[in-house]
Amino acid sequence: MKPLTEITIRGYHVDGFGHVNNARYLEFFEEDRWATLDARIGLSRWLKMGLIFMVVNININYRRPLAPGDIVTVATRLERIGTTSTTLKQEMYLKSDHLLVADAMVTYVIIDADGNPVKVEGELAMELAKLNDDQVT
């Protein structure tokens, strides 16, 4: 997985224990999801059609604490396409030594303008598959 996002941990990222707080990791992962969706698929086109990507599950493992001065990279790839759901796999690494800091599975349902889940097939599935384009080459 090629990282798109790089974040330097600052004093304002960490909590009273001196470590980045668990909710903050989700923001780092979210930043990379949008950066990735933005860079690799025509997201704004889908949003204009009234489609909403709604997170239905996040399963995140916290593997190493992060402290100010640490630099992390985040990468996102398509893990699985189900009937109406899509799962992205995300990983966060220490830039210095490539140790895994955290990983997450983030599952979306795509909802149309009427609030109904959209089947992930055809053009939409092909578009989502582009998320892994850089893994292939």
Place this chain on the structure above:
Amino acid sequence: MKPLTEITIRGYHVDGFGHVNNARYLEFFEEDRWATLDARIGLSRWLKMGLIFMVVNININYRRPLAPGDIVTVATRLERIGTTSTTLKQEMYLKSDHLLVADAMVTYVIIDADGNPVKVEGELAMELAKLNDDQVT
């Protein structure tokens, strides 16, 4: 100023120096602004008319550091109504000994559905004046 909001400082509120971070104070103040607007004026009615309260300036003094276990109260009152702007004054106190923790002046412009600033007069000014009703009695 009668406080509407009470917040217990937790470990996740504080940063690497062990103190609540400056941006977090703004969230505490924002919570009380909405609680106050909600409780004392028919805010949703104004929002339905397409009016948006847009913050144009915040001037905040940080007077005491906050640590986990501290309990603070927040209070908001109307400070001033200008031609097109409205200024709220907010104060945050330690609940235990009523010491002032922070205070802020928050200035809004109210914008109509076309994006134009609305003159604060007539019914709108009377509605906003209700923010200080509990101070009067």
Place this chain on the structure above:
Amino acid sequence: MKPLTEITIRGYHVDGFGHVNNARYLEFFEEDRWATLDARIGLSRWLKMGLIFMVVNININYRRPLAPGDIVTVATRLERIGTTSTTLKQEMYLKSDHLLVADAMVTYVIIDADGNPVKVEGELAMELAKLNDDQVT
């Protein structure tokens, strides 16, 4: 599960889609974890002994979108004690109709002052079991 925490959703809690953002739910759950640990077990005593509760996994289901004006309650109970890990189960409900909004399993490892995981047994296990005291009666 008896809820300890009640939160009114405000405009500043929601994102560009008009719904509470996924990372924000974690803060709501975290607030109730601390409120619960604080209210039911002598947490500060454990922290003074140098023990740190480190989150190693969060598995969260997002079941309903939340919009401004919604009021939610959050409840936390002990789900499971393992050899060195402890799992809390958390649920968030709409206050109005008790519909489930989100639920999460949050797994901790307790770390001592030397950074080593602590076995959850004896007095520590008994203390953690108090988290479910109100469920029993």
Place this chain on the structure above:
Amino acid sequence: MKPLTEITIRGYHVDGFGHVNNARYLEFFEEDRWATLDARIGLSRWLKMGLIFMVVNININYRRPLAPGDIVTVATRLERIGTTSTTLKQEMYLKSDHLLVADAMVTYVIIDADGNPVKVEGELAMELAKLNDDQVT
């Protein structure tokens, strides 16, 4: 002022009105303060001496709303050195057309390990003056 920080506004940055929330601007400004302090002065050296930069006042003007897709740059320079306080001036611009989005004056007091304010003079003043080095040339 040369910008060090560039941020792409995402859906998770904005609130229910579709605009970046006022507290979030403070995080963007804080990011650039640390990036600037980090890049231009030996900040970690001062922190190791037990000095803490404590914000005592922020005065921020919000001049334009920000929406997803906007890209902003943030720049920070030293505005003023007082007896025991230091004021930084920060500006946020739309990258596309250099329109001013927000500006802030952020005033610090530097506190020593005993909690006393430190006079900003001698070597410390010279170090802080480096914040404007790129403005001079």
